[in-house]
Amino acid sequence: DTEVTQTPKHLVMGMTNKKSLKCEQHMGHRAMYWYKQKAKKPPELMFVYSYEKLSINESVPSRFSPECPNSSLLNLHLHALQPEDSALYLCASSHRGLAFGDNSPLHFGNGTRLTVT
Amino acid sequence: KQEVTQIPAALSVPEGENLVLNCSFTDSAIYNLQWFRQDPGKGLTSLLLIQSSQREQTSGRLNASLDKSSGRSTLYIAASQPGDSATYLCAVKGKQGGSEKLVFGKGTKLTVNP
Numbered sequence: 604d605t606e607v608t609q610t611p612k613h614l615v616m617g618m619t620n621k622k623s624l625k626c627e628q629h630m631g632h633r634a635m636y637w638y639k640q641k642a643k644k645p646p647e648l649m650f651v652y653s654y655e656k657l658s659i660n661e662s663v664p665s666r667f668s669p670e671c672p673n674s675s676l677l678n679l680h681l682h683a684l685q686p687e688d689s690a691l692y693l694c695a696s697s698h699r700g701l702a703f704g705d706n707s708p709l710h711f712g713n714g715t716r717l718t719v720t
Numbered sequence: 721k722q723e724v725t726q727i728p729a730a731l732s733v734p735e736g737e738n739l740v741l742n743c744s745f746t747d748s749a750i751y752n753l754q755w756f757r758q759d760p761g762k763g764l765t766s767l768l769l770i771q772s773s774q775r776e777q778t779s780g781r782l783n784a785s786l787d788k789s790s791g792r793s794t795l796y797i798a799a800s801q802p803g804d805s806a807t808y809l810c811a812v813k814g815k816q817g818g819s820e821k822l823v824f825g826k827g828t829k830l831t832v833n834p
Binding site for chain 1: 751752754756761762763764765766769771809811813821822824825826827
């Protein structure tokens with residue numbers, strides 16, 4: 604069982620819908636990440652939050668909007684997505700974060716399988 | 721720009737065989753290297769993390785080595801089992817564009833046949 608919990612496991616949405624992906628961890632980690640993974644490809648970094656502040660945005664389109672309400676929760680708000688945004692969205696956490704000399708391992712959730720119709 | 725390569729892309733072995741997965745990276749200025757396992761449609765499970773100052777790490781039947789100067793890491797799996805079938809990804813953490821980032825390889829898909 605993973606210690607990073609993502610909901611929902613599966614999501615189908617139309618291009619005009621607004622939906623949110625949720626991620627939760629209770630390991631006391633202060634860094635949380637969103638990755639996007641297309642089939643047969645490695646994960647691609649989207650956003651990093653360190654101590655509840657956005658520290659990295661990998662030039663992600665504005666139709667993806669991250670939010671970190673507290674150190675345990677991470678959301679990804681979706682609006683006006685395109686079919687090519689269909690992918691597995693992975694959340695991860697680590698002790699302190701990439702920009703803080705953190706050499707601890709990343710812990711991943713099981714992901715949300717998103718299909719945009 | 722850091723590039724991570726994993727060879728082979730796919731590997732099929734009979735149960736009980738010992739095997740080695742390879743990972744190479746182009747920039748040796750890394751902080752650490754992490755091996756993950758991914759089952760189909762699932763997230764990534766961390767297997768082993770090797771700091772840049774370390775040469776190897778062991779966990780059960782798994783042993784990972786790191787040769788930073790040559791830009792190589794191997795993941796050794798002893799006495800393979802069908803349950804080991806998965807995609808194995810390596811990722812290196814280094815500085816890129818002023819930020820510390822984790823760069824993944826494309827993975828090796830392992831099939832262990834009973």
